[in-house]
Amino acid sequence: MVALTPISRKPVGFYVPVVAAAGAFAGLFVGTAQGSGLLGIVIGALTMGALAFILTQLIKNETIARWGSVILLAVIGFILGGVPMLVLGVIFGWFFGWFSFWLYEGRYRAKVAPYLTPGQVLWHFAFRIICGAILVFLITPILVVMPLSFNAENFFTFTPEMLRFDPEGYSLRHYKDFFNSSAWQGAVWNSVKIAPAATLLSVSFGTLAAIGLSQQHVPFRRAIMAILISPMIVPLIISAAGMYFFYSRVGLQGTYVGVVLAHAALGIPFVIITVTATLVGFDRSLTRAAANMGANPVTTFFRVQMPLILPGVISGGLFAFITSFDEVVVVLFVGSAGQKTLPWQMFTGLREQISPTILAVATILVVISICLLTVVELLRRRSERLRGMSPG
Amino acid sequence: MSDTADATNDTSEQAGPVLAADGTPLKRSLNRALRRQKLSALLLIAPLLIFILVTFIAPIADMLFRSVENQIVQDTLPRTTQTLAEWDSESGETPGAPVYKALYEDLFIAQERKLHTRLGSRLNYELTGASSLFRKSGRGVDDIGEVYQDQFEDLNDFWKKGENWNALLGSDAWLTEISGWKKSTGDVQPPFEMREGMAELLPETAEYYAIFADFVQNDDEDNLYKEDPWALIYSAFYDDLTGPTAAQIASYTGPASAELGEAAAAAPAFETVDYKAAFSEIDKDWGKTPIWGTIRAYSPALTNGYFLNAVDMQKSPDGPEFRPDNERIYGTLFLRTLFMSICITVSCILLGYPVAWILANLPARTANLLMILVLLPFWTSLLVRTSAWKVMLQQQGVINDTLVWLGIVADDSRLALINNQTGTIIAMTHILLPFMILPLYSVMQTVPPSYLRAAKSLGATNWTAFWRVYFPQSVPGIGAGSILVFILSIGYYITPEIVGGTTGTFISNRIAYHISSSLNWGLAAALGAILLAVVLGLYWTYDKIVGIDNVKLGG
Numbered sequence: 001m002v003a004l005t006p007i008s009r010k011p012v013g014f015y016v017p018v019v020a021a022a023g024a025f026a027g028l029f030v031g032t033a034q035g036s037g038l039l040g041i042v043i044g045a046l047t048m049g050a051l052a053f054i055l056t057q058l059i060k061n062e063t064i065a066r067w068g069s070v071i072l073l074a075v076i077g078f079i080l081g082g083v084p085m086l087v088l089g090v091i092f093g094w095f096f097g098w099f100s101f102w103l104y105e106g107r108y109r110a111k112v113a114p115y116l117t118p119g120q121v122l123w124h125f126a127f128r129i130i131c132g133a134i135l136v137f138l139i140t141p142i143l144v145v146m147p148l149s150f151n152a153e154n155f156f157t158f159t160p161e162m163l164r165f166d167p168e169g170y171s172l173r174h175y176k177d178f179f180n181s182s183a184w185q186g187a188v189w190n191s192v193k194i195a196p197a198a199t200l201l202s203v204s205f206g207t208l209a210a211i212g213l214s215q216q217h218v219p220f221r222r223a224i225m226a227i228l229i230s231p232m233i234v235p236l237i238i239s240a241a242g243m244y245f246f247y248s249r250v251g252l253q254g255t256y257v258g259v260v261l262a263h264a265a266l267g268i269p270f271v272i273i274t275v276t277a278t279l280v281g282f283d284r285s286l287t288r289a290a291a292n293m294g295a296n297p298v299t300t301f302f303r304v305q306m307p308l309i310l311p312g313v314i315s316g317g318l319f320a321f322i323t324s325f326d327e328v329v330v331v332l333f334v335g336s337a338g339q340k341t342l343p344w345q346m347f348t349g350l351r352e353q354i355s356p357t358i359l360a361v362a363t364i365l366v367v368i369s370i371c372l373l374t375v376v377e378l379l380r381r382r383s384e385r386l387r388g389m390s391p392g
Numbered sequence: 393m394s395d396t397a398d399a400t401n402d403t404s405e406q407a408g409p410v411l412a413a414d415g416t417p418l419k420r421s422l423n424r425a426l427r428r429q430k431l432s433a434l435l436l437i438a439p440l441l442i443f444i445l446v447t448f449i450a451p452i453a454d455m456l457f458r459s460v461e462n463q464i465v466q467d468t469l470p471r472t473t474q475t476l477a478e479w480d481s482e483s484g485e486t487p488g489a490p491v492y493k494a495l496y497e498d499l500f501i502a503q504e505r506k507l508h509t510r511l512g513s514r515l516n517y518e519l520t521g522a523s524s525l526f527r528k529s530g531r532g533v534d535d536i537g538e539v540y541q542d543q544f545e546d547l548n549d550f551w552k553k554g555e556n557w558n559a560l561l562g563s564d565a566w567l568t569e570i571s572g573w574k575k576s577t578g579d580v581q582p583p584f585e586m587r588e589g590m591a592e593l594l595p596e597t598a599e600y601y602a603i604f605a606d607f608v609q610n611d612d613e614d615n616l617y618k619e620d621p622w623a624l625i626y627s628a629f630y631d632d633l634t635g636p637t638a639a640q641i642a643s644y645t646g647p648a649s650a651e652l653g654e655a656a657a658a659a660p661a662f663e664t665v666d667y668k669a670a671f672s673e674i675d676k677d678w679g680k681t682p683i684w685g686t687i688r689a690y691s692p693a694l695t696n697g698y699f700l701n702a703v704d705m706q707k708s709p710d711g712p713e714f715r716p717d718n719e720r721i722y723g724t725l726f727l728r729t730l731f732m733s734i735c736i737t738v739s740c741i742l743l744g745y746p747v748a749w750i751l752a753n754l755p756a757r758t759a760n761l762l763m764i765l766v767l768l769p770f771w772t773s774l775l776v777r778t779s780a781w782k783v784m785l786q787q788q789g790v791i792n793d794t795l796v797w798l799g800i801v802a803d804d805s806r807l808a809l810i811n812n813q814t815g816t817i818i819a820m821t822h823i824l825l826p827f828m829i830l831p832l833y834s835v836m837q838t839v840p841p842s843y844l845r846a847a848k849s850l851g852a853t854n855w856t857a858f859w860r861v862y863f864p865q866s867v868p869g870i871g872a873g874s875i876l877v878f879i880l881s882i883g884y885y886i887t888p889e890i891v892g893g894t895t896g897t898f899i900s901n902r903i904a905y906h907i908s909s910s911l912n913w914g915l916a917a918a919l920g921a922i923l924l925a926v927v928l929g930l931y932w933t934y935d936k937i938v939g940i941d942n943v944k945l946g947g
Contacts, residue, residue, distance in 0.1 A: 032799035120854060131750045134743050135765045138825060141780030142772055144790055148783065156783040157793045205440040212436025217429050224437060226935075231448050233931045235883020237900035238920045241907055242451035245458055245917070265448040268440065326773045329885050333907065346775040350782055350890045359783065362776040369771040373764075 005114040007106040012057065015103035016049050022099060023048020026092065052100040066097035084163050142366055149174055149359035156356065174360040184357065187345035194256070194331075194341060195324040198263035202320045205264075206271030207313050211305070213272070214279035225272075232269035236329040239266070244333040254336030262334045263327055267320030274319060278312025278383055311383035315376045322372060452924070459917035462695035465687060468511045469498040473691035481685050492667035492678075496536055500624040501603060503530035505611065517912050518697060518706070519686040525677050532674035536665055537623025540630045543662050550651045554620040560648045561594075561601050563587045570617045581609050584616055593640055596628040633659035698918035722902070722919070729899045732817060733881040739821040740828040740877045741870060748832035748869070753841060770826035778887050781819035785809040785891065811893025819891050820881055827880060828873040835869025868937065875934040879927055899923055 024045035031040010055065040070093035077089025102108055112124055152171040153159050161169025178184050209228065213221065231239060243262050244253060252258030282305070290300040306313075328343035335344070342361070349358045412421040466473055471494035479487040502508040512526030544551040551557075558567065562584060569582040584605035591598045604625060608616045632638070633656045641656045672679035689707045690697060697707055704720040705712045714720070747766070751759045769777060784790045792806045801807055809815050839862060847857035885900040892901070899919060906916035 029798055033797055035799070037799070123854070127746065128750065131746050134747050135762060137743070137822065138769050139765050141777055141784060141822060142769060144784055145776065145780045148790075155788070156786060157788055157790050201443075205443050209437045209440035212433045215429065215433040215436075217426060218433045218437070219430055224441060227449065228440065228444055231444070233879065233927065234452065235879075235885075235900060235923060235927055237883055237885045237903050238452070238455070238924050238927075239448065240885075241903060241916055241920050242453075242455035243448075244907060245913065246451035246454040249454065261447045265444060268444060322771070326775070328775060333904075343773065343775045346779065347886065347890070350775070350779055354779075354782065358779050362773070362779050365773045365776050369773065370768065373767060373771045 005109050005112065007110050010104055010106050012053065015056075015100065016052050018103055019052035019096065019100050020045040020049030023051075023096070048096055051096060052104075055097060055100050056104045062101050066094070066101065069093045069097035069100075083165050087165075145359050145362045146366065149356065149363040151356055151359075154356055156354075156359075174356045177355075177357045178360045178364075181357070183340075184342075184345060184361070187340050187342045190339055191325055191342040194259055194263060194339065195321050197260045198267055198324040199317050199321045201260065201264035202267035202271050203313060203317045206268050206316065206320070207275055207309075210272050210275035210279060211301075214276050214282070228272050229269045231266050236266075236327075240330045240333040243330060247334055253334060254338070256339060259331055259335045259339045262330050263324035264320075266327060266330065267323045270319035270323060271313075271316035274316035275309065275312050278309045282309060309383075311379040315379045315383075318372055318376055322369070455917045456921050456924075458914055459698050459921045460694045460696065461914065462690055462697065463693045464511055464514050465690045466693055468502045468507050469495065469687065469691075471495075472498045472687065476684065476688050476691065479684065479688065481681070481688060484681065486668070486679055486681060487684055489666075489668055491684075492671055495671065496533060496627075496667050497600070497624065499526075499529055500533045500537065500622065501600075501607075503533060504607060504622065513911070515683075515686055515690065517701070517915065518690060519682060521677065522683065522686065525675050525683065529671070529674050529678070532670075534623055536667065536670045537627050539627075539663060539665050541623045541626040544626050544629065544655065547658050548651055548654060550648070551626075551655070552620065554616075554618055556648065556651075557601070557621050557625070558617055560646075560652070561587055561590055561598065570615075573615070573617075575615055581613075581615065583609060587646065589646075593637060593644060594629065594632040595637060596635070597625060597632050600624055600628045627665070629655075630659055630662060698914040699921075701915050702918040702922055722899075725897075725899050725902055726922075728813075729882060732813060732820075732896070732898070733878050735817050736820050736824060736881045737828075737874050737878045739817065740825050741874060743821065744825055744828035744832055744873065745866075745870070748829050748836050751829070751833050752836035752839075766826050766829050769822070770830075774823065774886060777823050778819060778890050781815070781822065781887075782810065782891055785815050785818065810891050811896065813892075813896040815891040815893070816888050816896035816898075819887050820884060823887060824877045824880055827876050831872040831876065832866065832869040835872070836866055839865045871937050872934070875930055875937070879930050879934070882930075883923060883927060 024041045026048070027040040027042070027044015028037055029040070030044065031037045034040065051069060055069060059065040059068065070090055073089040073093035073096075074086050075089070077085035077087075077092075081088075108121065108125065112121055116124070147162070148156065148158070150170045150172065151159065151162065152169050152173065159169055163169075212218065213225065213228075218224070239262075243258075247253040247258045247262070252261065286304055286308070287300050290304045291297070295303065325341075326343055328341070328347050331339060331341050331344055332347070335341070342365075346358055346361060349355060410418040412418045414421070472491060475491045475494045476487060479491060499508055502511065508526045508530040509523070512523040515522035515526070558570070562570070563586060566582060566585040573579065573582055575581075584602070586598055586602060601621065604622055605616050608614050608619045633641070638656060641652060644652060668679075677683050696712075700706060700712050702722055704715050704723045706715050751762055751766070754762065786792070787806050787808070787810075789810075791809065792801070795801045796803050796806065809818070843861050843865070844857050847861040848854070852860065882898070883900055884898060885904060888896055888898045889901055889904070892898070900923070903916045903919050903923070906912045906919070
């Protein structure tokens with residue numbers, strides 16, 4: 001967004017108190033951590049207000065001033081509390097340096113509409129901070145798990161060594177445990193055997209059905225769609241209970257085939273939804289043209305239709321794969337010890353004797369899901385490009 | 393297509409039939425094409441439809457059936473339930489002697505087949521103590537029958553041997569077959585055949601001997617010829633010898649007629665068994681009405697008992713009634729599930745709305761970047777996120793450590809964030825938040841930002857502009873997201889199980905408990921059926937508001 005509003009420097013009486021208030025806020029936390037919140041507020045407000053005044057009014061050159069504040073606070077931090085405080089000092093120095101000049105130069109006004117009152121500007125930024133906090137809430141659990149998995153101890157919190165960035169505090173032992181434990185490796189192997197088979201089933205049936213569903217005249221379309229989507233809607237525990245009762249009646253409970261069938265059924269709605277969505281943009285005249293030129297329906301399907309809807313099919317397949325790979329409730333009931341999958345092993349670990357190996361597994365899974373997310377996003381873009389829906 | 397069909401119709405009325413290229417009327421030709429199209433579409437869908445029907449819908453239907461199925465009482469105690477039907481449960485008296493005799497016969501067969509303990513555990517769901525009562529009685533019934541067995545065996549050693557019984561009751565053809573049969577040859581054992589006339593001569597003995605023979609040959613897979621009969625056969629034999637058909641025995645001339653005549657002559661002088669007293673001696677509960685009331689209430693093949701249990705009610709002589717206050721758990725559990733799901737939905741709205749708003753109003757590039765932060769948790773394994781919360785919420789976990797370090801809480805009064813409702817609500821709000829943000833975002837994208845500016849330029853304050861102009865247009869998104877989150881949360885199992893402890897669990901945890909621990913499958917099925925009904929109702933609403941075709945995944 002370009003600048004909407006002409007900006008000008010602000011008077012000292014405005015920005016120094018604001019920076020001081022921010023300093024007081026930071027001082028509150030540092031102070032309570034050290035034992036006295038009130039003292040922290042006062043010291044924080046005074047030092048940061050003074051810092052803002054010195055940086056803007058005495059040093060003036062912005063680059064020097066900002067680097068200066070970073071170095072100053074870093075040094076103070078290091079003297080007071082070693083490496084962890086140094087990092088904190090750098091962050092504080094960078095933030096207050098930037099904040100002082102941001103306010104002093106009036107840059108905060110540049111991107112908001114010129115007619116806003118100061119109160120509205122304040123709300124504008126407060127709102128962004130709230131949103132930022134919520135996004136942090138979304139991502140924190142995942143971010144916390146990753147460093148904790150390198151913990152050298154059997155603890156689930158950051159040890160003092162870790163906070164000091166002491167290499168002694170970090171190790172790969174939980175990853176070693178994971179790769180050396182037969183229980184975990186067996187679970188991985190089971191997951192790897194079950195998920196692809198289930199995916200294959202749901203993708204092959206699902207794609208055919210999606211093509212059928214996207215034709216113009218389908219009797220009972222709504223009813224059929226409702227049935228096909230139902231595995232996604234019915235709570236997993238109910239699916240699991242029903243499958244457990246029924247599969248033990250027919251002798252599939254506790255077998256590999258039973259688990260694969262159950263997972264295939266759970267993955268089908270995802271395939272149906274993604275593939276029908278892809279088919280919405282599919283130009284039917286292409287298949288007619290192919291038929292016109294003498295291709296039989298099978299050739300038309302594999303040479304014309306399939307390559308065009310392939311991105312949708314693959315991302316549907318990925319969804320089905322992830323569903324099966326992540327699934328624990330149904331396999332818990334339908335499977336037996338011989339089908340113990342990775343999530344099942346994690347679930348038992350979480351319920352019984354929780355060990356940090358779980359965090360190592362979690363980190364590996366997060367990395368896998370980041371890869372899958374990237375693939376799906378690329379496929380989505382490719383599919384839109386193929387169908388000419390977006391230029392990029 | 394119907395438009396075209398109508399159009400064809402109109403033309404044909406005006407100017408005679410329009411013909412297709414091959415000479416058939418266009419209307420018929422079009423109809424045929426339409427039919428073929430429908431058929432090919434159905435053919436493409438059929439494999440998947442059958443697959444889903446078999447692997448998914450059939451299990452659900454089976455579960456629903458299980459919630460009312462109750463054949464075990466009737467199957468295990470067929471004679472008892474039949475005779476018990478005439479008993480007046482309100483008289484306050486125990487049933488008459490025939491019922492106890494029927495119970496003896498049923499229970500004897502059941503304990504041989506090892507079915508009585510299953511029936512006991514089934515009835516134990518309705519009447520505490522039934523399980524041990526049946527186990528005890530299963531051990532006791534043998535003694536009741538032995539009274540007659542001993543007397544017959546004392547009378548003549550002939551009655552001790554299985555071969556002699558077979559010679560008396562088996563047909564000649566079967567006897568020659570069985571005597572030549574050996575288990576080691578691997579041939580199928582020749583199935584028992586009753587001698588002609590035995591069913592009239594000794595009706596009860598014949599009936600139970602047939603059951604005995606079937607059990608030995610098919611369940612135990614032993615050689616029937618060598619097998620000594622159950623004590624039950626002796627008591628039935630006694631009944632026959634003293635019963636209405638006893639007079640015919642004198643005219644019997646087949647094998648073992650001498651021994652039979654001797655037994656018939658001696659039987660009337662035998663010591664008899666008072667079944668009622670015998671059962672009361674095994675356990676005095678048999679001499680009281682509650683167990684009989686329960687057996688009678690649960691003798692039909694279908695029952696609403698599981699559903700009554702699922703809503704904290706029970707059967708009583710005056711029809712269904714609520715259980716005593718201290719036994720009501722499911723009502724509280726359903727209410728708690730609803731309450732927590734609502735809490736989770738509301739927190740998802742509160743947290744999701746600002747994020748969706750900012751995503752919809754930022755420039756596309758920044759919005760896409762921030763979208764990754766929403767999609768990453770969405771794509772991350774549920775177990776990973778749950779374990780992250782388990783680790784973070786612990787007493788010695790990251791959150792408490794941070795709070796203690798900041799001095800907000802004291803070290804000795806760390807917050808209890810896990811194994812209670814708070815834990816479940818925090819973790820599930822995090823897990824379900826993307827399901828709220830995504831539909832909200834897609835609705836908010838369609839609201840033109842100029843509306844807000846227009847409202848403001850017309851003099852509305854920020855709040856009025858938002859509340860009167862923007863918010864109403866985002867309500868469909870809130871509706872869609874809320875129903876989605878609510879449906880998902882009401883049936884959640886994994887997260888409450890791990891972070892919920894005892895007070896933060898949902899109805900689904902109870903269902904799982906009944907399936908895997910208490911083995912009360914009928915009650916699990918009934919609870920599941922109620923939950924399913926709630927979810928399907930919500931799903932139907934969702935379909936009305938949003939339409940299932942509009943479900944989008946991952947943006």
